[in-house]
Amino acid sequence: MSLRLEKYGSVAHLLIDRPEKRNAFTTAMWQATPDLLADAADDPDVRVLVIRSAEAGGVFCAGADIKEMLANKDDAEWRAANQTAINRVQHELARLSVPTIAFVEGDCVGGGCGIALACDLRVAKAKARFGITPGKLGLVYPLHDVKLLVDLVGPGQAKRMLFTGELLGAQEAARIGLVELLADSPDALIEQLLAASPHSIREIKRVVRRVLDGQSDDDVETRAIFAEAFIRPDFHEGTAAFVEKRKPDFGG
Template structure:
């Protein structure tokens, strides 16, 4: 089993578990990833999803290059591979609940794309991130390139793409590629899981709309904003605030 999903109290964890290949993704894994993400999103108890390695010291070395080389002359396989990668990244980037990527060790190429599709990236001090298609004669997917540009801007994105350099955790933090450096994502999990899922998922949809080019409210976004005032989470959150207690969102 190279990908596995576990669920605890309000948190689902998607583990990458292919240590002998430094967690490199093959075709089967690209096909499995979106199904596991959708499974986590469908679980009403889950308030957030983490993506992390089952083994310390490496997040994901990227695509399985040996598999790509073995199938380079098979047009049908290449098309299926591209479709699987595109679907995996699209589903992950648009998952309805918050997603945290916990990056320990190398996070390269397609592995970096997975981290880019998460909402928040937490890196350990030994993390290294890079996008290396230029070293392989390949081209990075447009969808993933947009995720990169959205995070670090076009100048830093070009630096990463053109050079294929691996950035250490502190450089990745400096340019906005990761959001913090920490030994674990636990504190963020606790804070997010304690908050209203109605709020976090709604705001996540709004952020995605902004990233996809929307700048002004429309009838749907105005309705989402207005309806929140009539929901049970608003009543619980405001009641807890007035009573100076922690809210307990159901």
């Protein structure tokens, strides 16, 4: 199977396993992804989702399967289904209830870079490279994915990446804000996420998404989210741990 979900306690790993094709995504892979995301998000034991190559040190994802695209380029029905599947994955991944990490060890290109953009955080090894190459293929990157890119790196760097299709090394990707952390493993970051309140992370993630989607002022719902936190178990545990000078135990 080219995609699979593996769970290890509080951490789920969505593994891309098509090394013979540099982990390029087919339409079937895009269509299979939402169920795997839902499996992770709906599991009460899962508190972090990591997306990575199944092959240690391998390519994260080379983007769309070009051979499949060329074979179906004149099929309007296939093109529509492909676009719908990609858009659904990107939209749902960017709004998944649990925090998501893209762990990038090798090339992360095109639609693969889109997957990384839709995650909350990106951790890259030194040899990782990032590029968005539709300009070299006569294609146009989806608006939602362009927004994710602009939100991260700003319009100037986004245009640079989209116009040129240049592959950026890990250091340069980190410099412009495309990557949050350069490391050989996401384990330290995962440990930090698991040490925090799952309620806080979940709700803060929702608030950040509201801001990115254009909301700039509190409304009834966001005020209620803020107020409700004071009566939840995580607040009581967090404050008790602070007073007692110990690490909080939020469970999970």
